[in-house]
Amino acid sequence: xxxxxxxxxxxxxxxxxxxxGVGVAVIDRLSEPLTDTGLRPLSAAEVDEALAxxxxxxxxxxxxxxxxxxxxxxxxxxxxxxxxxxxxxPTVTVTATATPAAPAAEPGKSRLITTAGGKVIxxxxxxxxxxxxxxxxxGFQADDVERGPASRARVEFETEEDEVKxxxxxxxxxSPVHRVHS
Numbered sequence: 384x385x386x387x388x389x390x391x392x393x394x395x396x397x398x399x400x401x402x403x404g405v406g407v408a409v410i411d412r413l414s415e416p417l418t419d420t421g422l423r424p425l426s427a428a429e430v431d432e433a434l435a436x437x438x439x440x441x442x443x444x445x446x447x448x449x450x451x452x453x454x455x456x457x458x459x460x461x462x463x464x465x466x467x468x469x470x471x472x473p474t475v476t477v478t479a480t481a482t483p484a485a486p487a488a489e490p491g492k493s494r495l496i497t498t499a500g501g502k503v504i505x506x507x508x509x510x511x512x513x514x515x516x517x518x519x520x521x522g523f524q525a526d527d528v529e530r531g532p533a534s535r536a537r538v539e540f541e542t543e544e545d546e547v548k549x550x551x552x553x554x555x556x557x558s559p560v561h562r563v564h565s
Contacts, residue, residue: 424518427502434495434504494559500540500547501525505561507553512536514551523547 425433491508493515501519505512511532519525523540530536537550548564 427497427518430495430502430504430518434493437493492556492558494561496549496551496559496561498540498547498549498563499565500545500549501538503538503549503551503561505536505551505559507557507559508532510534510553510557512551512553512559514538 493506496503500523503517504515506515513531514536517538519540522542526541527539535552540547551559551561554560
């Protein structure tokens with residue numbers, strides 16, 4: 384009887400350990416796709432680089448207009464068949480074309496605003512300001528966001544000890560102007 388009880392206890396322990404091992408292995412295998420963030424916050428350097436690139440392009444596409452990309456191979460070509468010997472390899476040309484979404488609207492201006500509490504990207508368009516994004520500095524959190532579009536937009540960055548309020552409106556030339564209140 385005692386030997387049978389010991390075998391039952393040992394069986395339960397082995398079953399429990401196997402279940403835990405399988406569970407840990409499954410979680411380990413699945414956790415990478417679950418926690419791997421394809422979308423992550425941009426660093427300050429990446430935001431600055433993106434804004435510099437966007438403002439340096441004279442014919443930049445508006446964000447609401449996707450580029451039109453023609454197919455890379457003609458319909459008659461078989462993509463899996465290798466080209467015949469002596470035949471030049473086909474070249475692929477990608478052309479982005481923009482179709483105006485609205486008749487000759489003013490393009491709008493964006494600005495990166497850096498404060499002790501965080502960074503804000505504001506955009507003025509047709510006299511209204513919109514906070515496109517905001518990123519609190521280390522230790523701060525965003526609160527009381529009035530994103531717009533409106534005549535004024537604002538965000539507060541706060542910690543338990545500090546509070547930084549950023550208020551943005553559009554200047555006469557259409558560029559975002561801000562005030563910081565600590």
